Amino acid sequence: MADAVLFDKIESRPPPRSEGGPLDWIRERFFGSVTNTLITIVCIYLLYVLVPPIANWLLFSASISGTDRSICDANPDGACWTFIKVRFDQLIFGLFYSANPDQLWRPITVFAVLAVMIAWLVTPATPNKREVGAFALLGFPVFAYALIEGSLLGLPSAPTNEWGGFMLNISLAYVGIVASLPLGILLALGRRSELPVIRSLSVAYIEFWRGAPLITVLFMSSVMLPLFFPAEVDFNKVVRAMIAITLFEAAYAAEVVRGGLQAIPKGQFEAADALGLSYWKKMGLIILPQSLRISIPGIVNTFISLFKDTSLVAIIGLLDILKTAQNASRSIEWKGFDIEAMIFAAFVFWVCTYGMSRYSQHVERSLDRSKRS
Amino acid sequence: MATAEQERAAGENNAANTASNRPMIEISGLNKWYVDFHVLKDINLNIGKGERIVICGPSGSGKSTLIRCINRLETHQEGSIIVDGTELNDDVKHIEEIRREVGMVFQHFNLFPHLTVLENCTLAPVWVRKIPKREAEDTARKFLERVRIPEQAEKYPGQLSGGQQQRVAIARSLCMNPNVMLFDEPTSALDPEMISEVLDTMVDLAESGMTMICVTHEMGFARQVADRVVFMDAGQVVEIQEPEGFFSNPQSDRTKLFLSQILGN
Numbered sequence: 001m002a003d004a005v006l007f008d009k010i011e012s013r014p015p016p017r018s019e020g021g022p023l024d025w026i027r028e029r030f031f032g033s034v035t036n037t038l039i040t041i042v043c044i045y046l047l048y049v050l051v052p053p054i055a056n057w058l059l060f061s062a063s064i065s066g067t068d069r070s071i072c073d074a075n076p077d078g079a080c081w082t083f084i085k086v087r088f089d090q091l092i093f094g095l096f097y098s099a100n101p102d103q104l105w106r107p108i109t110v111f112a113v114l115a116v117m118i119a120w121l122v123t124p125a126t127p128n129k130r131e132v133g134a135f136a137l138l139g140f141p142v143f144a145y146a147l148i149e150g151s152l153l154g155l156p157s158a159p160t161n162e163w164g165g166f167m168l169n170i171s172l173a174y175v176g177i178v179a180s181l182p183l184g185i186l187l188a189l190g191r192r193s194e195l196p197v198i199r200s201l202s203v204a205y206i207e208f209w210r211g212a213p214l215i216t217v218l219f220m221s222s223v224m225l226p227l228f229f230p231a232e233v234d235f236n237k238v239v240r241a242m243i244a245i246t247l248f249e250a251a252y253a254a255e256v257v258r259g260g261l262q263a264i265p266k267g268q269f270e271a272a273d274a275l276g277l278s279y280w281k282k283m284g285l286i287i288l289p290q291s292l293r294i295s296i297p298g299i300v301n302t303f304i305s306l307f308k309d310t311s312l313v314a315i316i317g318l319l320d321i322l323k324t325a326q327n328a329s330r331s332i333e334w335k336g337f338d339i340e341a342m343i344f345a346a347f348v349f350w351v352c353t354y355g356m357s358r359y360s361q362h363v364e365r366s367l368d369r370s371k372r373s
Numbered sequence: 374m375a376t377a378e379q380e381r382a383a384g385e386n387n388a389a390n391t392a393s394n395r396p397m398i399e400i401s402g403l404n405k406w407y408v409d410f411h412v413l414k415d416i417n418l419n420i421g422k423g424e425r426i427v428i429c430g431p432s433g434s435g436k437s438t439l440i441r442c443i444n445r446l447e448t449h450q451e452g453s454i455i456v457d458g459t460e461l462n463d464d465v466k467h468i469e470e471i472r473r474e475v476g477m478v479f480q481h482f483n484l485f486p487h488l489t490v491l492e493n494c495t496l497a498p499v500w501v502r503k504i505p506k507r508e509a510e511d512t513a514r515k516f517l518e519r520v521r522i523p524e525q526a527e528k529y530p531g532q533l534s535g536g537q538q539q540r541v542a543i544a545r546s547l548c549m550n551p552n553v554m555l556f557d558e559p560t561s562a563l564d565p566e567m568i569s570e571v572l573d574t575m576v577d578l579a580e581s582g583m584t585m586i587c588v589t590h591e592m593g594f595a596r597q598v599a600d601r602v603v604f605m606d607a608g609q610v611v612e613i614q615e616p617e618g619f620f621s622n623p624q625s626d627r628t629k630l631f632l633s634q635i636l637g638n
Binding site: 272293 | 444445446469472473475476477479481482483484485486487496497500501545546549
């Protein structure tokens, strides 16, 4: 029999430090081998060739002063931001408001409320999130419509057909998001329902709408729908586009939400059942709060593409920011500045979608944290 | 059809009210299939008020399926299950009524990870029993005290050890003030060091007079608290005995083999 071997207690100590400073890091990463060195040199050369002229055109040689094209024509080496400056109200708020600048406070107020509301909801630890969320869902669309359209409040009427610019993209995307998510959740639940009729209807709906391109759906809503209604029923174009986008995006949202539902372990359903919760309480209190959190990156991804797709309403004759920019760069005053117009429209979209994407990353990170604990 | 069934159910309710010494759970002629696989065969079992039953047997013998039938997590095809005078059938009202009265503790705890321990315990009382939130919280803290983790009330399940999570799961069930508690291998997923803290809680509960049905491999627990031990194999009940006789003088060869394998002698 061998004697027992005993060990003293070992105190914890910090991990060893990685050696070398930033210079070593650069040497290793960029010049570690012949191939790496060659790739690094080629990349530096490309940056040298491309970046200075682009930056020069975009910023250093660009013109922004003045109110007509003379200054831009005198400066062909730089971008013409004067054009964007002069047409800014039209690009953002559409034709009606750029023609009636004394009414501009209306959409600006709506944008400001929207910004505060979103900031409130995405900032952690702000109070009354539930109330603000309810307002965002129900109150805000009514408020925004009343103020921007105007006739309900006795203001000069801005008929929806004259809504345009980025304001139109935001309106379509907002209604699309707010309305398609609940519909998508119902469809996802329906697709996983034990009732065969509800399940088949949900599957049929989802597969139908996913099978058609949005551009076709918009076109049909504009051309076909009026054929089914008597002539005196006058759906306006914006409402038709909102309905089309909502129905279309709900199918995509449903599939993302279903993915989240499938990730919830069976035990969660059983525990909720065993406690006597009814179907809707089980879903609303236990399953959806968990599955929607998992689905947030996918949902945001769907909504980013929805947001960009709102530009497709140009097909039914609505003047969103992209179409407005295109038209402006074809007007007599500003002919030839297409690139500036497109860059501006792309930039405005990018700012919004990048914000959405950052938010989804933030949510993912906070979810990782809560899982680790 | 539906009315006839309702009448029968109502009749049974009345019968339950008049006959006070009627069993808490009556299972008769129970058969269940998973597609073609006959998983429960002619189960007949009556469990009295306050009785403690331990169900044991090899894996795949149908013991978990049996207790999951009692609160309708599984549906049976033949036979009847009557819980506290209410028959389990397709009637959602009956199912929800029985689930309110029957608590269940799972092998993998199944706590709600997005809710704190206290919220886990108050959710069903508030939303199902419509108890005011304040009152439900007081009850929850009382039961958390009883399972000896009152200090964890504000934490999330992910921050607790397995043994603590299982004790929260027991407290969560007790908060619904059930008449019957079902335990589905409550210690099988636990580290050995944490088994005793959960068993202690269950012994404590058994001594308080709760009707309990436990599927477990903890033979020490069976010996200590069970009124009867039910041995199942291949979907049928093989033997029912009081623990004393079950362990010292098992009748069937299958039981003897099982006991020799798990007790290791």
